[in-house]
Amino acid sequence: MSIFEYAPAPESRAVVDIKESYGLFVNGEFTSGAGTAFKTVNPATEEVLAEVAEADASDVDRAVKAARKAYDKIWGPMPGRERAKYLYRIARIIQERSRELAVLETLDNGKPIKEARDVDVPTVAAHFFYYAGWADKLEHSGYGTTPLGVAGQVIPWNFPLLMLAWKVAPALACGNTVVLEPAETTPLTALLFAEICQQADLPPGVVNILTGAGETGRAIVEHPGVDKVAFTGSTDVGKAIARAVAGTDKKVTLELGGKAANIVFDDAPMDQAVEGIVNGIFFNQGHVCCAGSRLLVQESVADEVLERLKRRMATLRLGDPLDKNTDVGAINSAAQLARIRELSEAGEAEGAERWSAPCELPTSGYWFAPTLFTGVSQAHRIAREEIFGPVLSVLTFRTPSEAVEKANNTPYGLSAGIWTEKGSRILDVAGKLRAGVVWANTFNKFDPPSPFGGYKESGYGREGGRHGLAAYLQGGQA
Secondary structure (H helix, E strand, O other), rough: OOOOOOOOOOOOHHOOOOOEOOOOEEEEEEEEEEHEEEEEEOOOOOOOEEEOOOHHHOOOOHHHHHHHHHHHHHHHHOOOOHHHHHHHHHHHHHHHHHHHHHHHHHHHOOHHHHHHHHHHHHHHHHHHHHHHHHHOOOOHOOOOOOEEEEEEEEEEOOOOOHHHHHHHHHHOOOOOEEEEEEOOOHHHHHHHHHHHHHHOOOOOEEEEOOOOHHHHHHHHOOOOOOOOEEEEHHHHHHHHHHHOOOOOOEEEEEEEEOOEEEEOOOOOOOOHHHHHHHHHHHHHHOOOOOOEEEEEEHHHHHHHHHHHHHHHHHHEEEEEOOOOOOOOOOOOOOOHHHHHHHHHHHHHHHHEEEEOOOOOOOOOOOOOOEEEEEEEOOOOHHOOOOOOOOEEEEEOOOOOOOOHHHHHHOOOOOOEEEEEEOOHHHHHHHHHHHOOOOEOOOOOOOOOOOOOOOOEEEEEEOOOOOOHHHHHHHHOOO
């Protein structure tokens, strides 16, 4: 029994006013959609939060025309220092409404409130502040100062508001206008962002938010009036987008899946490494494209690492995402939970040994206990396919060269982690890893000035930093 008894610390829902139904945000106004409506639910309780309009091809056409007009008449010709004022204003409003945004993100996505409050929303504001600073300095970017035009952007459900910021902020700073589709299961913070655009007096048509599902995203990607496509999501959808835009003049950036290796050497700072392993795979329920889902441990310390890791996993608190003490929230949807279960069962069927943290799962909602597999080979599905959930595959290695070989033995190349006290080893191994981001003695650290993106089937192009401007300027290479 612990010294301190657990006491729930729930965040109030009263700060958020969720409407019964939401329309589309086109040309600065909320309008009804031509398609059917769909429901968005709280994954922790399966409670219906709101009914949301589904945009069809005619709605997409209307939004693209509004974005084109705003680009030609207002936003494109506007001096960078004037565009910056709007981005700064948006960033400040996000800070002012941070609690409201965090609660809404948690309700719609299922992630713990402390993650939405302390990580997601502050980083969203930071991205708008950062790119506001670039808006009048584009001549120093190395990519020129000429925007592309209308950007069609499709974002995923794992970091709904943060992915919006990663895409909208650089696009606006460079002088482009935006037609964005949030994920079907997490549209609410994007719709609240539309209200923030109104509050900031952003000119009509500069940002348009179209809710919907796969057909809506396809219509945006394939619309002839869209000059640039930005997508974050699954590799399969990314490949379909690449095929759809082949032969056109559209610029494309794709940030796709990952199967990151988190490499722990025998001289790693063990307590720090265990925290990094936990953060790398169980943060946001493992719904992270750069999650450290493959743990590579040097053989001589594997038993010690596993013992410490299991002890730490047993302390993770799973439950109500609005409780400020919660470490692991709900899986985002029934479909995603089914995939996590399927791959976990495949791991057991292929001979890996499963261990799950002892925790009681709520009776309603979508839940999966933090889980690790030992005895994993590189041929196992759980070592090759992206699970996108709180499931860790543990493999061992003996030499640095073996670690590099195993880490690179994947079709993905988004991120990796290295844990060792030797700076020379960090530099040597990092240089050999085919991953867009390599963290040393930490994991899942993000900063607006730092570029993020992958190799191979993890996509191409970079988001964040000066490099993130390339995708939205005529002189960029993306």
